[in-house]
Amino acid sequence: MANRGRLRVLLGAAPGVGKTFAMLEEGRRLLLEEGRDVVVGIVETHGRSATAKMAEGIPQVPRTTFQHRGVTLEELDIDAVLRRAPDVALVDELAHTNAPGSRNEKRWEDVAELLAAGVDVISTLNIQHIESLNDVVEQITGVPQRETIPDSFLRRADQVEVIDLAPQALRSRLSEGIVYPAERIDAALSNYFRLGNLTALRELALLWLADEVDQALTRYRREHDISVTWEARERVVVALTGGPEGETLLRRGARIAARSAGGELIAVHVTSQDGLRSGSPASLAQQRALVEKLGGTYHQVVGDDVPTSLVEFARSLNATQLVLGVSRRGRLATALTGPGIGATVLRDSGDIDVHIVTHAAASRFALPRAGGALTIRRQALGFLLALLGGPMLTALLLTLRSEDSITSDVLSYQLLVVLVALVGGLWPALFAAVLSGITLDYFFIDPLHTITIAEPMHIVALLLYVVIATLVSVVVDRAARYTRAARRAAAESELIQTVAGSVLRGDNAIQALVDRTREAFQFEAVRVRVGDRIVAASGDGDWGHHLCIDLSGEGTLELSGNDLPASERRLLTVVASQIGAALEHRRLTATAEEIAPIAASDRVRGALLSALSHDLRRPLAAASAAVGGLRTAGPGLSGDDRQELLETADESLAALATLVNDLLDVSRLQAGVLSIHTLPTDPAESIAPALDELGLGPTEVRLSLDHEDSCASADPVLLQRVIVNLLTNALRYSPPEVPVTVTTSTFGYRMEIRVIDHGSGVSPDDQDGIFQPFQRLGDTDNSSGLGLGLALSRGFVEAMGGELTPEETPGGGLTMVVALRVSRPDEPTQEATA
Numbered sequence: 001m002a003n004r005g006r007l008r009v010l011l012g013a014a015p016g017v018g019k020t021f022a023m024l025e026e027g028r029r030l031l032l033e034e035g036r037d038v039v040v041g042i043v044e045t046h047g048r049s050a051t052a053k054m055a056e057g058i059p060q061v062p063r064t065t066f067q068h069r070g071v072t073l074e075e076l077d078i079d080a081v082l083r084r085a086p087d088v089a090l091v092d093e094l095a096h097t098n099a100p101g102s103r104n105e106k107r108w109e110d111v112a113e114l115l116a117a118g119v120d121v122i123s124t125l126n127i128q129h130i131e132s133l134n135d136v137v138e139q140i141t142g143v144p145q146r147e148t149i150p151d152s153f154l155r156r157a158d159q160v161e162v163i164d165l166a167p168q169a170l171r172s173r174l175s176e177g178i179v180y181p182a183e184r185i186d187a188a189l190s191n192y193f194r195l196g197n198l199t200a201l202r203e204l205a206l207l208w209l210a211d212e213v214d215q216a217l218t219r220y221r222r223e224h225d226i227s228v229t230w231e232a233r234e235r236v237v238v239a240l241t242g243g244p245e246g247e248t249l250l251r252r253g254a255r256i257a258a259r260s261a262g263g264e265l266i267a268v269h270v271t272s273q274d275g276l277r278s279g280s281p282a283s284l285a286q287q288r289a290l291v292e293k294l295g296g297t298y299h300q301v302v303g304d305d306v307p308t309s310l311v312e313f314a315r316s317l318n319a320t321q322l323v324l325g326v327s328r329r330g331r332l333a334t335a336l337t338g339p340g341i342g343a344t345v346l347r348d349s350g351d352i353d354v355h356i357v358t359h360a361a362a363s364r365f366a367l368p369r370a371g372g373a374l375t376i377r378r379q380a381l382g383f384l385l386a387l388l389g390g391p392m393l394t395a396l397l398l399t400l401r402s403e404d405s406i407t408s409d410v411l412s413y414q415l416l417v418v419l420v421a422l423v424g425g426l427w428p429a430l431f432a433a434v435l436s437g438i439t440l441d442y443f444f445i446d447p448l449h450t451i452t453i454a455e456p457m458h459i460v461a462l463l464l465y466v467v468i469a470t471l472v473s474v475v476v477d478r479a480a481r482y483t484r485a486a487r488r489a490a491a492e493s494e495l496i497q498t499v500a501g502s503v504l505r506g507d508n509a510i511q512a513l514v515d516r517t518r519e520a521f522q523f524e525a526v527r528v529r530v531g532d533r534i535v536a537a538s539g540d541g542d543w544g545h546h547l548c549i550d551l552s553g554e555g556t557l558e559l560s561g562n563d564l565p566a567s568e569r570r571l572l573t574v575v576a577s578q579i580g581a582a583l584e585h586r587r588l589t590a591t592a593e594e595i596a597p598i599a600a601s602d603r604v605r606g607a608l609l610s611a612l613s614h615d616l617r618r619p620l621a622a623a624s625a626a627v628g629g630l631r632t633a634g635p636g637l638s639g640d641d642r643q644e645l646l647e648t649a650d651e652s653l654a655a656l657a658t659l660v661n662d663l664l665d666v667s668r669l670q671a672g673v674l675s676i677h678t679l680p681t682d683p684a685e686s687i688a689p690a691l692d693e694l695g696l697g698p699t700e701v702r703l704s705l706d707h708e709d710s711c712a713s714a715d716p717v718l719l720q721r722v723i724v725n726l727l728t729n730a731l732r733y734s735p736p737e738v739p740v741t742v743t744t745s746t747f748g749y750r751m752e753i754r755v756i757d758h759g760s761g762v763s764p765d766d767q768d769g770i771f772q773p774f775q776r777l778g779d780t781d782n783s784s785g786l787g788l789g790l791a792l793s794r795g796f797v798e799a800m801g802g803e804l805t806p807e808e809t810p811g812g813g814l815t816m817v818v819a820l821r822v823s824r825p826d827e828p829t830q831e832a833t834a
Helices: 019-032 049-055 078-084 107-116 131-141 151-155 167-175 182-190 195-223 246-258 281-293 306-316 331-337 341-348 376-399 406-424 426-443 456-505 509-521 566-615 617-636 639-671 684-694 716-733 789-799
Strands: 007-012 038-042 064-068 071-075 088-091 120-126 159-162 235-240 264-271 297-302 321-325 353-357 525-530 533-539 547-550 556-560 675-681 701-706 712-714 740-747 750-756 803-808 814-821 830-833
Touching (some): 007 019, 007 195, 019 038, 019 049, 019 088, 038 078, 088 107, 107 120, 131 195, 159 195, 235 306, 246 264, 246 281, 246 353, 264 281, 264 306, 281 297, 297 306, 306 321, 306 341, 321 341, 341 353, 376 406, 376 426, 406 426, 406 456, 426 456, 509 525, 509 533, 509 556, 525 566, 547 566, 617 639, 675 716, 684 701, 684 716, 684 740, 712 716, 712 814, 716 740, 716 750, 716 789, 716 814, 789 814
Parallel strands (some): 007 120, 007 159, 038 088, 235 321, 264 297, 321 353
Antiparallel strands (some): 064 071, 525 533, 525 556, 675 712, 750 814, 803 814
């Protein structure tokens, strides 16, 4: 039995990236440079001359033909290729559906036969034909794909290679006519080959290949028993407990993953085998939804030892980062039960970077209170150490006592005094000094078991105990005082920095400041009052007795809770000034928003007056002159002159009527009283009357209607007005010898009408401005109207639920695209007011 052939697939994001060309190029190389027997099984050149030229010189197996509904179809002759038995067969379009009557339904099944016979195959495939990505591609492009290939077959390929081409470069190739014939270029550029579509498809192809490479790497590591992390790309694993800190951890993990290209976010929750240890199901469900929004994946693993399960899971994915929340347990719980999950993971993580993230559930921000250097808790610990340490030390020294041990006994009690001073400060140290002196005198100095001081030096020793204890405790007290002052200064700096940042961040600054103030100063409740209205509040307290601070005339800051010392009142004043600044910023912003419509209205009014002065003067003057000429000339006027004057008056009055109608339409659009009647409309029924209205023939306008039997959901009268305006604008700027083109096409559930001119075009910076009322490029041509045509057209299209957008015409010019929704056959007539 022959060895199975090798399959190499050239994968592309879209048609035209060069897959077939690359396949033929590789075939020529294998044939000419390596001397292998290469044949062309089937190649589709699609009329591309470069592709056809590349196929020259490679032997081709004749195709087989089938008759289907009177049409001759050519397919791969699988039997002919098997009889030829080449080393390599070139088979284009792997996902192609064979003609009815073929041995296999799909071309990939033909390829499977060739591979089974030992023939190597090089083939091509577009990303939209992979079965698992079919629905994703349809969401991106709006076009369903009926020809697909199973993922399992593609993943068994020996080599998958992406033929990559930048989206803009592909669009340039399309514009130059390299990919499709000229009549299909505009529709392709505006539909499937949109820049956003191509970018998304390109990313999809690269991600699919990256996933395939990742699976191959995982298989290799598993087969070779490799457990060391290989940092091929950043994989960030976030450990979730189901607690409230989960969202904070996920967002931090997402930011870490985003710092490197191709970073991957993975969330994991460890549950016990008996199901007794589990987080809140509601919280986990919310966090799972957040993971998906952040573009990550969620996993749940079972394990009684949480740290070990986390590290093993991270290693199995070749993760590079592990994000944990800081422990919510207190110090006492840690002391009683040992190190927490975070400490154990840090110890066992090896070469995986571990991030311990603080969160609101672990601790709350509060300013350290100013006051004594050492806390009551430390002083109590000092007394406790003196009471327990003294007897224990005495018992130890009594067992070791000898005639020469008095010196070491004295130094041991001196050490105890120093330790007590370090822990509890002055008063516990003095207590330990007196207690140790009495103990020494009672148990170790003759006469024993009395507190009689027979030698004056014993008194000196006791005094030295007290002096040393005092000096050490003073140093400890001062160090603690400086430490507390430094902590408070840092906390105040953090508070002021946060407050300033909240002001700069914008709309929610006042609420953020109120929350931070209550938390930092530990008030029961804080609120900001402006007049009789509460604009922000935090907490729930007793407002019978509260502190009020004026916010520079902008409002009042009210605080309910304990009184503050002077040092904290100073900082509170700084915070209050920031709240006042935020209130002032909000007030000024609201004022500016109120003024903006007035300013816009003034600009429109000014533009209208300017336009009227330009555009109404000419037809008024012409009509007045014609009527005046008729009146003054009397019966002596010739028939030709009379007819000319009447035509001039008629044209001028018609121009005035058009201007007035446009103004009325604009006013109805702005007032929201334009009546819209949408119904299934064949765009040809609106295009033809528009051409008749403008008196245009085949020499001025070229039609290419390709919407088949589809109808658009539109108002026929308004659609005709839109087409008239767009044609008028296109004819004005298009060269006389080049006709304007009108095309129609359908794309999914969208129909497009394109009015294409080949004039000078409009720069991208000016494209938005052309839809503003009373705007004309240059504003010097008095015959160009009020500049309302495009504004009205966009208003009409949007009122029908569509879009009107400008695009650059390939080769120069402007293309106006009217996009409407394709109407369903049973869709009723709808009436609306815009």
